[in-house]
Amino acid sequence: MDNNKVKIIEKREQEKKDIDNRETLLEVRNLSKLYGNEKKEAIKLKESGLTKDEVYAETKTTIALWDVCLEVKNKEIFVIIGLSGSGKSTLVRCFNMLNKPTSGSIFYDGKDISKYNNKELMDYRRNKISMVFQSFGLMSHRNVLGNVEYGLEVKGVNKQERYKKAMEMISMVGLDGVEMEPISNLSGGMKQRVGIARALANDPEVLLMDEPFSALDPLVRKDMQFELLNIQRQLDKTIIFITHDINEAFKLGDRVAIMKDGEVIQVDTPERMTSNPKTEYVKRFIDSADKTQVISVKNVMITPNSIVRLRDNPKIAIKTMRESEVSSAYVISQKTKFEGVITLDDALRAQKEGLELSDILIRDILTTSPDALLTDIIADATESKFPLAVVDEENNLKGIVSKVHVLSSMQ
Amino acid sequence: MNWLYEFPFEIPMDLKAIDASVRAFSVEYDGFFSVIRGGLVNLVSFFNNVLDMIPWAVFILLVFLAGWRVSRKISKGLLFAVLLLFIGAVGFWSLMNETLAIILASVLISLLIGFPIGIFISTGDRANNIMRPILDTMQTMPVFVYLIPAMLFFGLGKAPAVIATTIYAIVPMIRLTNLGIRQIDGEIVEASKAFGSTKLQSLIKVQIPQALPTIMTGVNQTLMMAISMVVTTSMIGATGLGMEVLIAVNRVEIGRGLVSGTSVVIIAVVLDRLTQGLVKRSEVKTDG
Numbered sequence: 001m002d003n004n005k006v007k008i009i010e011k012r013e014q015e016k017k018d019i020d021n022r023e024t025l026l027e028v029r030n031l032s033k034l035y036g037n038e039k040k041e042a043i044k045l046k047e048s049g050l051t052k053d054e055v056y057a058e059t060k061t062t063i064a065l066w067d068v069c070l071e072v073k074n075k076e077i078f079v080i081i082g083l084s085g086s087g088k089s090t091l092v093r094c095f096n097m098l099n100k101p102t103s104g105s106i107f108y109d110g111k112d113i114s115k116y117n118n119k120e121l122m123d124y125r126r127n128k129i130s131m132v133f134q135s136f137g138l139m140s141h142r143n144v145l146g147n148v149e150y151g152l153e154v155k156g157v158n159k160q161e162r163y164k165k166a167m168e169m170i171s172m173v174g175l176d177g178v179e180m181e182p183i184s185n186l187s188g189g190m191k192q193r194v195g196i197a198r199a200l201a202n203d204p205e206v207l208l209m210d211e212p213f214s215a216l217d218p219l220v221r222k223d224m225q226f227e228l229l230n231i232q233r234q235l236d237k238t239i240i241f242i243t244h245d246i247n248e249a250f251k252l253g254d255r256v257a258i259m260k261d262g263e264v265i266q267v268d269t270p271e272r273m274t275s276n277p278k279t280e281y282v283k284r285f286i287d288s289a290d291k292t293q294v295i296s297v298k299n300v301m302i303t304p305n306s307i308v309r310l311r312d313n314p315k316i317a318i319k320t321m322r323e324s325e326v327s328s329a330y331v332i333s334q335k336t337k338f339e340g341v342i343t344l345d346d347a348l349r350a351q352k353e354g355l356e357l358s359d360i361l362i363r364d365i366l367t368t369s370p371d372a373l374l375t376d377i378i379a380d381a382t383e384s385k386f387p388l389a390v391v392d393e394e395n396n397l398k399g400i401v402s403k404v405h406v407l408s409s410m411q
Numbered sequence: 412m413n414w415l416y417e418f419p420f421e422i423p424m425d426l427k428a429i430d431a432s433v434r435a436f437s438v439e440y441d442g443f444f445s446v447i448r449g450g451l452v453n454l455v456s457f458f459n460n461v462l463d464m465i466p467w468a469v470f471i472l473l474v475f476l477a478g479w480r481v482s483r484k485i486s487k488g489l490l491f492a493v494l495l496l497f498i499g500a501v502g503f504w505s506l507m508n509e510t511l512a513i514i515l516a517s518v519l520i521s522l523l524i525g526f527p528i529g530i531f532i533s534t535g536d537r538a539n540n541i542m543r544p545i546l547d548t549m550q551t552m553p554v555f556v557y558l559i560p561a562m563l564f565f566g567l568g569k570a571p572a573v574i575a576t577t578i579y580a581i582v583p584m585i586r587l588t589n590l591g592i593r594q595i596d597g598e599i600v601e602a603s604k605a606f607g608s609t610k611l612q613s614l615i616k617v618q619i620p621q622a623l624p625t626i627m628t629g630v631n632q633t634l635m636m637a638i639s640m641v642v643t644t645s646m647i648g649a650t651g652l653g654m655e656v657l658i659a660v661n662r663v664e665i666g667r668g669l670v671s672g673t674s675v676v677i678i679a680v681v682l683d684r685l686t687q688g689l690v691k692r693s694e695v696k697t698d699g
Contacts, residue, residue, distance in 0.1 A: 096605050098601055122607045124607075125606060126607030130606060131602065133601065133602060134598070137596070137598035138602075139621065140621070141620040150606055150616070151606040151607070154606055154612050155607065
């Protein structure tokens, strides 16, 4: 893993810890949205305990959202996940009032946005919240620059400032040099980068992303997910992210809300959701996930059986290894600092030839951080001759993780 | 069993009364109709004067250049020029100008009225539902039926010709503007809203440019419909190439009919290809 990636992962882990203490930025309270002509009747039937499908059969009225309550914390990535028809896209469009809720409220910074008048709503959309769309929603009659400038243009920002800001965003998403290209010349991944740049150009507090990577192929998708985390790290925005892919949800989300039939079933961090699913449905959903995306190294690492100190002589090292019936040992110095690995064969040779442990030490052992996700170390773990050494930032040995541990946790 | 084959009752309709009331209406509002008539006659003669002012050689050169540019082929430009040369050579140049003036006036009015109506009915389903049967009627009603009231209200000549042509030709403009705006990818419109555009900003900056290829097709169709009215409107006194055709038919002069008819076809072909080129260009602009 390159250094940059490690840093990002570490920072995200740090953030996850204090997510519960963040202040609330958006609060959804008892939000319902119905489509059809017999809303009152549908509400009555739903309250009497009928399911969404039964209500539809009875009244031809669709309950897209039902009594949704949730809080989005400041600067978090809040993922809403559900199958198609679960209401997630309807919900995300309520955050910027592209959909007007039938009942209930959404509070932004303490104010109910469903009661905004036209002007307030326009200001809110221009300055506080912006959106990235599944099929990009780019305007084909404008080039890349024109698209990124759009939000600033309708806001009335002057030309030079608009250009400067747009170019800054284009460069941030890695599209330098294509700003004058027409949209149709771009690949899917590039198009969505334009979508993200356009959404960021307004410098919003909240970024709504409606399945932004669903239309992209898996490799590009992975890149974009990483890119998004990178951008989040640089700009510190609150992101509300919609997906139907549990792996994506767990990879990106500080907290995840699972939706079914227009209702929110559980809102929690990926870890807590995995360890404590609220219903059978949530459990099934999580079971379909690739666990390596959720589980971090510290959850599967073990303490090495044989640890020797660098200043010990080969005789002690051989004894330690024989006692724990292994053929290699992890070497530390100054109590906990990780130095490398020695093998039993080398130790025997050293004893014979009178060498020090430092002479036979294998130093190029792959290491990883306790907070790294398993998915990120699979390649290293399977290729390495020895189990990976798990070390913290100060190079203290925390444990080891072997190929077996990684692979067995994948089921 | 007779009632099965003969309709058993008949609602008495006083058709004479309808005639009388329409006539009375035209007399009553004669002042109003005269003003419109005057305006239309002026508009047509304005176009006619402009066209007459352009020397034939310059006109042909312009058509050649325009044809070359929109089709990107010099052969097309040359073809259009030769075709126009034919009209001049058979002595129909000024008749062509007269006809073109009526066509241009009708198309201009159709665009000015049809474009906003099309946009209006694209914004709501109710407006669209009300407008659809009206448009169907305008398109399917035999043209002669509204030639008569047009003549009653506006007299004979070019003014009623423009009115009748407009009623017939405005329909595709309205329909295709409406269609073009409705066809835009929903996410693009959502995006424009999500960034806080006003309705007008969203319309001007996003919807109309996105719908442009379809709208341009509407312009092309309106033009074609207007040309198809040339001979019909000559029956209420619109002079020009149409009148030549009409006279030829009445007198069974096959040669005269063939030449004047060919001239109308040439105008149609040249104008169609030129505006089709515009449609293509607007597509290039939006899609690639």
